[in-house]
């Protein structure tokens with residue numbers, strides 16, 4: 001990997017997401033050698049992926065080069081590498097570009113889509129966990145409308161314009177709202193020769209409310225906002241299959257759809273070597289103690305989505321959102337220094353800053369530290385918070401200008417089919 005030996009202890013971080021980047025920044029001025037590995041050479045701001053999928057933002061504005069994160073810091077190395085295995089017994093990791101030993105290892109690999117073992121849905125539905133997946137979805141949405149224009153078969157035409165979003169969490173709700181706005185504001189202008197009023201956006205939620213984990217007030221208001229925008233909300237309906245044409249559910253309800261987005265669950269992005277019985281927690285996560293130390297492996301730590309720290313307040317681990325990852329990354333930076341100085345480490349206490357989701361123009365819901373508010377003010381708060389946490393001044397400016405432009409012009413200019421979507425079935429074993 002061409003990383004020099006150093007007199008400083010080597011800390012290897014797998015994953016340059018919210019957790020990995022926060023940790024790397026904290027360690028940047030310490031007497032340690034930091035090696036950050038990621039399978040992408042950029043950090044992805046996942047909360048805005050749905051805006052890339054729906055043509056509201058270009059992908060570059062929500063990505064940030066990892067090499068730039070710590071430019072100018074000594075003892076910092078980034079390598080573009082996918083880690084395939086951890087060998088704790090030899091304090092070594094294996095990657096597609098070679099092997100590397102570590103003194104301390106931090107697993108910050110985040111999460112991946114959870115299809116709950118349903119191979120048929122995995123083969124045919126779309127995910128939205130990365131920039132390439134969001135671009136695929138953007139292409140599919142636009143290609144479906146181009147196709148709908150050409151077909152004489154009205155059943156096929158309806159299916160091409162029928163969107164089914166499975167999962168009523170923030171991702172599903174935000175995507176449904178954005179699609180509804182496209183239907184209302186953009187499709188009639190882009191496709192005057194197509195009856196786009198027939199386009200349907202369905203959100204299907206297995207539980208009995210949208211935005212579980214939010215207050216009842218926020219959940220109810222989000223549903224009202226979606227219905228105002230013409231989204232069909234189906235609650236208490238479990239999707240059981242999708243063969244590329246028909247969505248089946250546990251009830252009699254079926255949907256004919258050429259675009260199904262699976263936003264119904266995530267699981268930890270596990271690395272071989274940590275998938276052992278005494279470490280594996282529910283949701284494919286890694287069991288850690290209050291210092292984010294992997295149970296039974298004192299030199300290995302896990303932070304963010306992949307880490308499951310069971311506490312009284314969070315008996316199933318912290319929510320898989322950005323704040324726990326950022327906070328754990330920062331604290332672990334301090335704790336690793338303490339560990340090297342033989343000082344006692346500080347236990348992690350999650351500061352829950354609240355939850356928010358946007359449904360569309362002037363429509364958002366926020367539950368922040370006991371305050372619950374919805375509508376225009378919530379929408380401004382949502383925008384401010386997202387701009388604040390985006391990495392990079394240029395990205396903040398580009399996103400801000402895009403949002404102002406889109407707001408004034410009722411537009412989404414990035415509705416481009418740059419790379420036609422083709423499903424790659426080779427990734428599936430059977």
Ligand SMILES: Cc1cc2nc3c(=O)[nH]c(=O)nc-3n(C[C@H](O)[C@H](O)[C@H](O)COP(=O)(O)OP(=O)(O)OC[C@H]3O[C@@H](n4cnc5c(N)ncnc54)[C@H](O)[C@@H]3O)c2cc1C
Nearest residue numbers: 015017018019039046047083109110304305320321322325
């Ligand atoms: C569509 C969507 C919307 C979201 N919206 C919100 C929101 O509004 N608010 C919120 O708080 N949270 C939101 N989240 C969740 C939030 O993005 C995650 O909780 C957060 O990114 C977790 O941070 P992390 O550092 O644990 O992992 P990530 O940010 O996912 O980073 C993991 C990194 O590890 C790398 N990696 C993974 N495996 C390997 C490997 N084997 N080898 C090398 N590199 C690897 C990945 O490339 C990635 O860069 C959203 C997530 C999605 C998908």
